[in-house]
Every structure is written in structure tokens, then in C-alpha cells.
Ligand code: C2E
């Protein structure tokens with residue numbers, strides 16, 4: 321069809337394809353080297369309770385690209401999933417987050433958990449359970465402080481296997497959140513089969529909640545649903561006091577969002593912890 325519209329269009333089309341393919345190849349090859357070159361790092365964003373106290377943090381991956389600077393996960397995670405790079409990369413994330421949290425625990429910030437995002441591809445690995453347990457063992461972090469965030473779509477593909485792996489980890493004390501909840505297709509009865517501790521209400525609902533009755537209804541439904549299942553509801557992407565008050569009014573007490581803090585590097589996160597405890601903890 322492009323050809324019928326004239327040679328110019330056709331040529332443009334192929335050039336555009338080439339440019340995209342080239343970009344993709346370059347990204348892929350730099351991603352393969354990124355871990356070895358120490359270009360990956362973790363930012364941490366607090367999760368707070370109803371008293372604004374930090375109860376945990378989510379580890380969020382950043383890529384410090386030598387030419388392009390700091391790159392956000394939405395611009396590179398998909399490639400790492402398609403290529404399988406996410407498997408060693410995800411292992412590194414777990415290892416780094418658990419090591420970091422153990423260090424903070426040892427400094428006296430002892431009742432904090434860390435939430436780590438897990439891709440479908442990682443969960444599908446035959447030795448996923450062993451990988452997680454080995455990392456906990458090596459780092460000395462007690463399993464109860466590790467929360468794994470999975471999405472509806474990543475557990476729905478192969479439910480029986482996922483449920484078995486989740487149960488195996490949960491028996492050891494690791495907990496699970498369903499991330500971006502509400503954007504998938506899970507029904508309540510479906511969800512009940514999964515060993516889940518937390519539902520994380522997707523940011524898109526929180527974002528429009530104050531202007532959109534429909535979104536408010538969805539939020540209320542999710543909070544009720546969590547209560548009925550006897551699990552926790554967490555709101556992500558809370559940016560305003562109004563949103564926070566609305567959520568708290570419906571009994572959602574655990575929140576994450578720019579209102580409290582953006583994701584920050586290790587040093588800045590430590591400062592947030594120290595401030596909360598009334599000054600730096602001396603070693
Ligand atoms: P997510 O797991 O849903 O993480 C929350 C995202 O929302 C983060 O984006 C965070 O910076 C952003 N956010 C938090 N509060 C607010 C707010 O109040 N307003 C707005 N506008 N945004 C907020 P980020 O860090 O860019 O990460 C995007 C996604 O990339 C994550 O979404 C997660 O799906 C994925 N991701 C991040 N780190 C990893 C990782 O280590 N492994 C895997 N597999 N995926 C990761």
C-alpha cells in the first residue's frame with residue numbers, strides 16, 4: 321500500500337523502520353552491558369501509613385546511561401523482558417534491595433519492608449523460588465520484610481504454576497502485592513485463589529479520583545474487596561491532600577506517592593528515615 325502511494329513514502333517507511341531497528345539494537349546491546357558497567361541503580365520511594373510514618377519502600381530501577389543520562393524503567397524494561405535480560409537484572413535488583421534493607425535494619429530502622437517489582441519472565445523461571453530464598457539467605461534479610469509486586473497479567477498467564485511458587489515463598493514468610501490493581505481483568509473469585517497480601521490500587525484511578533465519580537466508585541470497590549478478602553489495600557500515585565483524605569475516609573491507610581516523597585537515591589532515602597526517627601542513627 322505504501323508503494324502505491326509513491327516511491328517517496330515507501331522509502332520513508334523503510335528508513336523509519338531502519339532507524340527504529342537500529343535504535344532497538346543499540347539499546348539491547350547497551351542493556352546487555354549495563355549491569356557489568358555498574359550503570360544500574362535503585363531509587364527508593366516510601367510507603368507510609370495513616371500517621372505518615374514510613375513503613376516500607378518500593379525499589380525502583382534506574383539506568384544511568386553514559387550518554388543519555390538517567391533513563392526510567394518504562395523506556396527499557398520491555399526490552400529487558402523480551403530479551404530475557406530481566407532475569408539477571410531482576411536478580412540484581414532483588415539482591416541489591418535486600419542488601420540495602422538489611423543495612424538499614426542494622427542501623428536501627430528495623431521495622432521497614434522493601435517491595436520489589438517482579439516481571440512475568442522472572443516468575444516463569446524454573447528456579448525463581450530458589451533464587452529468592454538464596455538471596456534472602458545470603459543477605460540475612462528476614463523473609464517477612466520482603467514483598468514481591470506482581471501484576472494481574474503476569475500471574476494470569478500460567479496461574480497454577482504461579483500460585484504454587486507464590487505459596488512456596490509465602491510459607492517462608494515472603495509476601496505478595498498485586499501491582500497496578502484494577503487495570504487487569506481479575507474477578508473477585510479469581511483473585512481468591514492467589515496467595516496475596518496486598519492490592520495496590522493503580523495510579524490511574526487515584527489520579528482522576530477527584531474529578532471522576534466512576535474512579536471513586538472503583539477505588540471504593542477495591543478497598544471493600546480487599547477488606548472482604550482480609551488483605552491490605554495500598555494506593556499508589558497519591559499526589560494531593562484531597563486524594564489522601566478521600567482514601568483515608570474509605571479506610572485505605574497505606575499510601576505511596578509524590579505527596580509524601582518521590583523515588584529518591586539511597587542517600588536521600590536514608591535522610592528521610594533519619595528525619596522520621598529524629599536525627600541520624602549513629603553506628
Ligand atoms: P510501578 O511498580 O507501578 O511503580 C510505581 C511508579 O509510579 C514508579 O514509576 C513511581 O515513580 C511512580 N509514582 C509513584 N508515585 C507517584 C505519584 O504520586 N505520581 C506519579 N505521577 N507517579 C508516581 P517508575 O519508577 O518510572 O517505574 C515505572 C514502572 O517500571 C513500575 O511501575 C514497574 O512496573 C516498573 N519497574 C520499576 N522498577 C522495576 C524493577 O526493578 N523490575 C521490574 N520488573 N519492573 C520495574
Ligand code: MG
Nearest residue numbers: 378437469499
Ligand atoms: Mg510496583
Ligand code: MG
Nearest residue numbers: 499500520556
Ligand atoms: Mg504500581
Ligand code: MG
Nearest residue numbers: 500522523556
Ligand atoms: Mg503503576
